[in-house]
Each structure stands twice: as C-alpha cells, then as structure tokens.
Amino acid sequence: MNAHLEQLSPHSLWHHFRTLCNTPRPSGHEAALVAILERWADGLGLAHDRDAFGNLRIRKAATPGFESAPGVILQGHLDIVAQANADHPHDFTRDPIETRVGDDGWLHARHTTLGADNGLGVAAALAILEDETLVHGPLETLFTLEEESSMGGALHLAESWLEGRLLLNLDSEDRGEVFIGCAGGADVIVEAQLPTAPLSEGERALRLSLTGLSGGHSGIDIHKGRGNANRLLVRVLRALEPFGARLVDYQGGTLRNALPREAFATLVLADDEQAPARERVAALQDELRSELAGIDEGLTLTLAPLDAWPDEALTGQASRLLVSALHVAPCGVERMSIAVPGVVETSNNLGVVSLEGGRFHLCALVRSLHDSATLDLADRFRALFELIGARTRVENAYPGWTPNPDSPLLTRFCRLHRELLGSEPEVKVIHAGLECGIIGGKYPQMDMISFGPLIRGAHSPDERVELDSVAEFWDLLRTLIEDLAEG
The missing domain is CATH 3.40.630.10 (Zn peptidases)
Known part of the structure; x- marks a missing residue:
C-alpha cells in the first residue's frame, strides 16, 4: 500500500x-x-x-x-x-x-x-x-x-x-x-440521566440530519468561521420547539479536538406538526447556507420520517432544558489575545454530544493561553449544566x-x-x-x-x-x- x-x-x-x-x-x-x-x-x-x-x-x-x-x-x-x-x-x-x-x-x-x-x-x-x-x-x-x-x-x-x-x-x-x-487546555465532561416518557397518541418519529460541513482542527481553525455541527443542529432543535418536538436521541461529532462536521437527532412530533416542521427545516437550511456562504458551502439539513417508532422520548420539559443549555453553552472563540495580536486567547469546541435512552454526554475542549481562563471557562460549563441537574468534571488538563x-x-x-x-x-x-x-x-x-x-x-x-x-x-x-x- x-x-x-x-x-x-x-x-x-x-x-x-x-x-x-x-x-x-x-x-x-x-x-x-x-x-x-x-x-x-x-x-x-x-x-x-x-x-x-x-x-x-x-x-x-x-x-x-x-x-x-x-x-x-x-x-x-x-x-x-x-x-x-x-x-x-x-x-x-x-x-x-x-x-x-x-x-x-x-x-x-x-x-x-x-x-x-x-x-x-x-x-x-x-x-x-x-x-x-x-x-x-x-x-x-x-x-x-x-x-x-x-x-x-x-x-x-x-x-x-x-x-x-x-x-x-x-x-x-x-x-x-x-x-x-x-x-493550554482541558476536557470538560458533562453527563446526566434525563427523564423520559412514552410517546403520546399521534406522535411520530423523525430523523434530523445536518451534514456536509468541512470540519477541521478545533484550535487552529476555531477562528475561521466554519460551522460546528453541534452548535447548528441545536439551533435547529431550538427552532422546532414551538412544534412540540421532543428529543429521542442525538449524536454529533466524534472527537473533542475536531470541529464536528455532522450531527443527527431523532425526535418525535405530532402528526399535524410534521408538515410545518419540515417547512421550517427547509427554511433553516437556506438561512444557514446563507450565513456560511464562502466558508462552509456544503451544509445539508434534512428532516425525514422513520419507519420504526421509539418507545420513549425525553419529557417535554427535559427536552427543552437540554436544548436550551446546549444553545447557550460557550462555543467558538471566547476572546482574542491582547498580548499576541491576531491569536485566539480562549476558545471552546463543542466536540462530542450524545443522547441515548435519556443518558446525555458532552465532551468539550477548552483552550486558552492563560491556564486561569481555561479553568474559568470550564467552570462556566459546570454552572450552566448544574441548572439541568447534570454532573460536570474536568479531565486531561494541560498547561x-x-x-x-x-x-x-x-x-x-x-x-x-x-x-x-x-x-x-x-x-x-x-x-x-x-x-x-x-x-x-x-x-x-x-x-x-x-x-x-x-x-x-x-x-x-x-x-x-x-x-x-x-x-x-x-x-x-x-x-x-x-x-x-x-x-
């Protein structure tokens, strides 16, 4: 070879x-x-x-x-x-x-x-x-x-x-x-067991997919404006909340030090909400493509029905709280350096996000030229996700x-x-x-x-x-x- x-x-x-x-x-x-x-x-x-x-x-x-x-x-x-x-x-x-x-x-x-x-x-x-x-x-x-x-x-x-x-x-x-x-940097690990409930009469499962981003290095490329699949798919999930969407599962990104290129979610919607939800997703695809024009040209966003139905999904409240927390979580460039012009000082990558059977997992990579800023940004994750009952820990910190x-x-x-x-x-x-x-x-x-x-x-x-x-x-x-x- x-x-x-x-x-x-x-x-x-x-x-x-x-x-x-x-x-x-x-x-x-x-x-x-x-x-x-x-x-x-x-x-x-x-x-x-x-x-x-x-x-x-x-x-x-x-x-x-x-x-x-x-x-x-x-x-x-x-x-x-x-x-x-x-x-x-x-x-x-x-x-x-x-x-x-x-x-x-x-x-x-x-x-x-x-x-x-x-x-x-x-x-x-x-x-x-x-x-x-x-x-x-x-x-x-x-x-x-x-x-x-x-x-x-x-x-x-x-x-x-x-x-x-x-x-x-x-x-x-x-x-x-x-x-x-x-x-320097540190891995921020967030985990939680979130409540689920059976599907209601008339709820059906759909697959939400975001693909086609270019990805890249979570440090060297963090300032280039490329799409983060986790950030963008959570934005879509947030937009679908008025339709009563409940999350079943989620998988986005595979490595905490790579900008996620793809993310997927299974959600449930009432029958009469599916058509307007698909229209909203189509409009969001146009919006995101417009925002990423000249940077990340390949984005594709789809919402398609599934043949199989899950037994349960997150409760409506748990789904809303999780999506809200992810929506406001730090992502991307936090601060540019004053001492070293043109260099990112502090950033975070929402690298890996998953949800299965109500078990939520997130691994983010925080970086900074100041070790104190690394720890502070990690603590912001702890403060945020404690609000939804999640446990947060910091691993693999390096100077x-x-x-x-x-x-x-x-x-x-x-x-x-x-x-x-x-x-x-x-x-x-x-x-x-x-x-x-x-x-x-x-x-x-x-x-x-x-x-x-x-x-x-x-x-x-x-x-x-x-x-x-x-x-x-x-x-x-x-x-x-x-x-x-x-x-």
Whole structure:
C-alpha cells in the first residue's frame, strides 16, 4: 500500500511516512507501530527504551568528535486523529491510510485523515536517525502516545529520563513559521440521566440530519468561521420547539479536538406538526447556507420520517432544558489575545454530544493561553449544566507553553532560516495544544521551538500536506542539527 510515496523526495522521510500510513495508529492503538519502530532501531543498533506510560525513546550517539555538543531531542507523537467521511467505512484500528498525490502539489488521503499530523514529524526524526552523512551531537527521539485524545503521553512523561537540553518539536503545520508558545487546555465532561416518557397518541418519529460541513482542527481553525455541527443542529432543535418536538436521541461529532462536521437527532412530533416542521427545516437550511456562504458551502439539513417508532422520548420539559443549555453553552472563540495580536486567547469546541435512552454526554475542549481562563471557562460549563441537574468534571488538563522570545535556540533557527531560505521566519504562538508546555513543566531548563511542513485541514478528511514544504522542512531540520553540533 502507498508504494508511490517511495518516489517522493526526500526518499528516507517518505519511506518512513509510508510505514506510518500502512500501520493503523489511532489514539490508544499505537502498540503495533511502537513494536515496528523498536525492531527498526534494533536493526540499526540504536538504543531504545520506554517510560512507564509507553512513550518511546530512541537514541543515537554523537558523530565522533562531537560528543560534547548539546544533546538534541526530536519530538513528535505517534497517534493520529481518526476521521472519515460518513459514506466511507474505515476501521482506523485495522485499515491503512490510502494516500494520493494530487495535481495541485499536495499529498491527500482518500476520504480519511492523512496522518501528516504528526506522521511527517515522526518520519523526519526517523530519517535523521538513519542519516549517516549527518554531523550531529547526541541525538534522542521522543515519540509520545495519545496526544490527540488526551495529551496522555506528555502528561505521563517520565521525569529525569530525557538527557538532551534542546528540544525540536516537529508538530507544527505552517511553512515559514516557528512557534515558541501554545495554548493550554482541558476536557470538560458533562453527563446526566434525563427523564423520559412514552410517546403520546399521534406522535411520530423523525430523523434530523445536518451534514456536509468541512470540519477541521478545533484550535487552529476555531477562528475561521466554519460551522460546528453541534452548535447548528441545536439551533435547529431550538427552532422546532414551538412544534412540540421532543428529543429521542442525538449524536454529533466524534472527537473533542475536531470541529464536528455532522450531527443527527431523532425526535418525535405530532402528526399535524410534521408538515410545518419540515417547512421550517427547509427554511433553516437556506438561512444557514446563507450565513456560511464562502466558508462552509456544503451544509445539508434534512428532516425525514422513520419507519420504526421509539418507545420513549425525553419529557417535554427535559427536552427543552437540554436544548436550551446546549444553545447557550460557550462555543467558538471566547476572546482574542491582547498580548499576541491576531491569536485566539480562549476558545471552546463543542466536540462530542450524545443522547441515548435519556443518558446525555458532552465532551468539550477548552483552550486558552492563560491556564486561569481555561479553568474559568470550564467552570462556566459546570454552572450552566448544574441548572439541568447534570454532573460536570474536568479531565486531561494541560498547561500552556509560555513564550521565550530570547531563546538562544530560536535565535539560531531564525539565522539559519534566513541563510537557507532567504527570508525571516514568523515567530508565533499557536492556539493549539503542543506538547511543549507539558514537557517544559517536567524539564524546565529545556530550550524548545516547534516547526514543520505546511499542513492544512488537520483533524478532518480534507487533511493534506504541500510536498515542496516537506523538502524545505527536511533541509532546515538537517541544517539546524548540524549547526547545533558545530556551533
């Protein structure tokens, strides 16, 4: 599978990316890939070990004569976001990622996420380890687990384990940019058991579907005005309340760190309310398409009768309270940064919402450059959903990465970028959860930067990477490692 990747340059990097594409690796299922990498390291005579969580470290001794150079750590995560189009069945625990080279100079996947996030960073680190022409100091590669689902690998990273004092995070997605800070975040989990009641005489079940949104990364793309399927379908449900609609079930979104592209609900309506309700839904489709014009062009909204009837639906009051709470829940950009103009400071993604048998579940991802703001927004969820008797908890909280504009590593990177590419890189802070903040908390003396090739559509089936930017990224990485050894 994916033999065409072997024809791309740099060959070693794309060879390793092919291995990654052919090895299923959604969050929590990285064991097979770890075993492959350990066997590969053994074949090259490279030392490797794991910490208690399972994060993998592979080490390579310095080029003779450069043993005293500062140790460099190349860091990336092994897991990928598992997203596929609804009409494309794909088992991310068993099926490889099928890639294609487009006529546009970009590499795409067929109907799924590509895994360039962070597969290309991992592939580059592996290619560095086997590059016998490279002059380097002591090298370590750190490959973490479960970054996309919980930041688990970084949160459980062993302390006093890593030896290097310079860290190159290879998990950024913008050409010509280098990142020195990122947002922290936390998962907000809301759960409740809501009362149900049997259907009344004359009530019938209908399926409400919202599909066709582009989705994307819940941090990097949160400010782009794209539709959130959960936010929009709840808006439709709110508009159907005057018709006496009661919720039976709901399913929207699959990952808390991906903008939900689709959402579905089963509801019941009285026979004589179905026709006007369908007219309202048709009008809402036109309204939403108009609002999203030029941003999210593919929205489709349907309300269709079901052949099967459920036994029960939420009570009218419970349905109204739930829809109201979801309707006012924080979603999208909360505040833009004053300190870092043009960067989102605080946001929230209504990532996963479900209702089945009266059991309600919500998982939202709150992000902020200020840890205090992350916790405050999470507390607003608690205050809101307590009003309907729901329980709220915060999980997987991780700190942000505080920028250090005086970093010697940054200064060196900027100089090399000018010399190699003829331009000054943009020094930026990203509204996404890089692992640098967590690692820096465990290794406070470590100097870190993050850079990578140009990736777009991460966390969605539109994920793609610009091929020319990969070659540029590779040259920059090799040059930086050699410069650090010789400097």
